[in-house]
Amino acid sequence: MSSDRRGSGGDQPTADSRSAGFTVAETARRVGVAASTLRTWERRYGVQPTLRTTGGHRRYTAEDVGDLQRLRRLVEEGLPTASAAAHLAERGDNDHVHTRANHTSLADRFAAAVDALDADESFRLAERVVARFGVVDAWTEVFVPRLQALGERWADSGLGTEREHLGTAAVQFALVRHLAARSRSHPPTRVLAVATEGEGHVLPLDALAAAAADLDIGARTLGTLPREGVQDAVTTVRPSVIVVWSRSRETVDSVLLRGLRRRVPVVCAAGPGWTPRRLPAGVAHVGDLPGALSSIRAWLA
Secondary structure (H helix, E strand, O other), X not given: OOHHHOOOHHHOOEEOOOOOOEOHHHHHHHHOOOHHHHHHHHHHHOOOOOEEEOOOOEEEOHHHHHHHHHHHHHHHOOOOHHHHHHHHHHOOHHHHHHHHHHHHHHHHHHHHHHHOOOHHHHHHHHHHHHHHHOHHHHHHHHHHHHHHHHHHHHHHHOOOHHHXXXXXXXXXXXXXXXHHHHHHHOOOEEEEEXXXXXXXXXXXXXXXXXXXXXXXXXXXXXXXXXXXXXXXXHHHXXXXXXXXXXXXXXXXOHHHHHHHHOOOXXXXXXXXXXXXXXXXXXXXXXXXXXXXXHHHHHHHO
């Protein structure tokens, strides 16, 4: 939120309740912080939303969200919050556009490295994407679209599976490295993430664990497990939340969910394989990484 976009009183842009803009809760989810943190940043450091409704409710623009994500990353890198907020305030819109261009260039370079089957460069750039964007943005804005495009190319032509495999390996490498670096404080494991038996796509679990580590939430991923393996893991880990991933309807296991519901405080079905209205009673559903993080934070609170 640049200083030239901040105002007070009648100078503040307004929007009616139907206009574009994110609420405090929606913005907090996208940024990866608590809503109370946004209010603290506004009150103490003047990091204000651009928009207000006619009723006085705060609304954040997409640019505001980007600024807040950068503020969060600066603080995580060790910069005092006041200094980080001042740094953002000093940056103008030209710098904002320049940063977005750099992000786009980095994402394109990663895609080009994968397309060229350059494994070393793909792995290196995947790490840089995570470091530059943060896990949530790297996953939603870069990795998922690129991997989906590779998958669609393979489905349409029967070619390119080697590129999809390389891209997946590079992304997993970057996420696991990030998780290892962020988990040095060894927070207790409160979230267990598994995939249903027969599910071959488990990369979203690595993204969840890496993003949770950024929030100092201990999450353990065990990949694809048979029903008995999941039950044994619950006995050993004793998580507060278990996330069960399924990408396709062929791999859903409602019997597993019902059994877990009796043993774990919060059971969450994640992924497009599940049909929310058909889930067992008391089982939640999330469809994307930001939604999963927001829900986990609420459940653990």
